[in-house]
Each structure stands twice: as structure tokens, then as C-alpha cells.
Amino acid sequence: MLGFGDYLLVSVILFFVGAIGVIFRRNLIYILMSLEIMLNSINITLIGLARYSRDTNPQVLILFILVVAAVEVAVGLGIAINLMRVKGTVDVDLFKSLKG
Amino acid sequence: MKVIFYVNAFFSLVFALGVLFGKNPLRSALSLLLFFISISLYFFFAGSDYLGFVQIIVYAGGIIVLIAFVIIILGLRRESPDFDISLRSFVGIILLALFALGVLYGMGKSILHFVPQSPYFDTSVAGIGDAIFSRYLLPFEVASILLLVGVVLAFIFAKKEV
Numbered sequence: 001m002l003g004f005g006d007y008l009l010v011s012v013i014l015f016f017v018g019a020i021g022v023i024f025r026r027n028l029i030y031i032l033m034s035l036e037i038m039l040n041s042i043n044i045t046l047i048g049l050a051r052y053s054r055d056t057n058p059q060v061l062i063l064f065i066l067v068v069a070a071v072e073v074a075v076g077l078g079i080a081i082n083l084m085r086v087k088g089t090v091d092v093d094l095f096k097s098l099k100g
Numbered sequence: 101m102k103v104i105f106y107v108n109a110f111f112s113l114v115f116a117l118g119v120l121f122g123k124n125p126l127r128s129a130l131s132l133l134l135f136f137i138s139i140s141l142y143f144f145f146a147g148s149d150y151l152g153f154v155q156i157i158v159y160a161g162g163i164i165v166l167i168a169f170v171i172i173i174l175g176l177r178r179e180s181p182d183f184d185i186s187l188r189s190f191v192g193i194i195l196l197a198l199f200a201l202g203v204l205y206g207m208g209k210s211i212l213h214f215v216p217q218s219p220y221f222d223t224s225v226a227g228i229g230d231a232i233f234s235r236y237l238l239p240f241e242v243a244s245i246l247l248l249v250g251v252v253l254a255f256i257f258a259k260k261e262v
Contacts, residue, residue: 002102007142008207010109014116016200021120023192024183029125029171033132036163037116040139043155051146056231062151063232066158067243071250073163077170078257084174093184 007048014041028083028090032076039069105145112138125176126168133164150225 018041021034043062050058080090087095115135122128136159143152232240 002105002145005208006102006105006109007146008204010112010142012200012204013109014112016196017113017116017120019196020193023189023196024185025120026184027125027176029167029174029176030119030122030128033119033128033167036132036159037119037135040136040159043139044142047143047146047148047151050148056227059148059151059228060231060236063154063228064239064243066154067247070158070163071246073166074250074254075257077166078254080170081173081258090174090176 004048004052007044007051011041011044011048014038014044026091026093028076028080028092031092032073032080035076036069036073039065039072101145108138108141108145125171129164129168129171132167133160136160136164150228 015038018034018037021037022031025031025034043065046058046062046065049055050062083095084090112135115131115138118131119128119135122131137156139159140152140155143149143155
């Protein structure tokens, strides 16, 4: 029988995979894609909560997370285009303009 | 049901790893597309058809197109592996693993037996829309303002002279 624990297990594993991508990759595009993986894994937890606590509220929260993810990827890709134009690379280790 | 769920979980894990360890950015974007579709299957499993379709339309139809176009515009080709192999990364991974175990342990102990039985349960479009336009009206308006700010910011960042 499928329970909330199954949703939670899958969600935590996928969140972990996305976080590994954010930490290990240096390409900005890959970091943005890993962030999308992390946000989607959170949605799995919320839909499991909605299913097993019989609640509508997590579904509304999923819609808001979707909005935030869309805005985040739009702004992030705009920054990536601009960095490519100004610096000629998207390797995040090479950006030191804000370093103190 | 459980077998199908875990087969889907296996595929979503494979696609996520394909995004992570891919060398060709465009191929990673396609792997991300399959990952989003497998995520939408969890929504269908939970009986929320509306969110599943929204997931496919917004993520697979919108965000993937955006990412693929940016990869094509930037001309990213197959690169040498760009992993950040250093001490701080491994420290971060160990802390993350502890965090994941802590989440599994803590939430498994507390939430698994907590079943609130909310009176508002409804997975239909009408139920979600009713919740958004009554109890969540202010966050809905804030989300629309956030989208507007995102559009303006993306336009400003991608402009020629900044």
C-alpha cells in the first residue's frame, strides 16, 4: 500500500541529487537546471501531503511554487545571457566582481 | 500501484542524474524534460489531474523551451567536465547527506502518523480555484506582481547595454 513515506523518500532523494548538482557543477545553466530539480522534488512532498492528509492547501502551494520557479528561471537565464555577453563565459568560478 | 510508483521513481532518479552528469547541455535539457514528465506522474498518482497537466504545460512546455533556447543562443557545446572537485564541495555533500537523513528521520517520526483530515479536501479545478480566490486571494495577487517583476527583470538583464 502506497503511503506518505514513499512520497517523502523519493522527494528527499531527488532533492539531494539536485543539491549535489548545485554544489558540484560550475556551469550556470547546469546550476539552474539542478535548482529546478530541487523545486520539483519539494512538489512531490506537497502532493503526498495533499493526498494523505486530504487537504487542498498543499495544491495551492504547489501552484505558487510553480510561479516562483518560472520567474526564477526567466531571471536566471537573463543573467546567464548577460554574463555570456559581458564576460564571455558562464563558469561561476570565474566571476569575481563582487568579491570583497 | 506501489510497483508502478517505484518504477517511476527509478526513472525520475535516472533522468535527474542524467541532467547532473551530462556533458552536452542540450542533451541535459532533454533529460530535464523527461524528468518533468515523470514528476507529473506523481501528481496523477495522487489523484490531482489538474496539477499534473499544469506541470506538463508550464514546465515541459514553457521552461524547457526557455532553457533550450538559451543554450542554443549561448552556443554552449560539449565541454570538458566542469565538476568542482574540492574540499569545500565534499564538506557540503556530507552536510547535505546529514540533512537528508535528519529530514527522513524527523518527518518519518512525526508526520507519518499525523492525519489532520481537513474539511477543504478537493482535487478538482473548481476546488483549487475556490481556494485560490477566497482564502489565498492576497498571495495570488502577490504572485501576479512577482510575475510582472520577473518579466521586467528578464527584459532588463537580457538587454544589450546594461
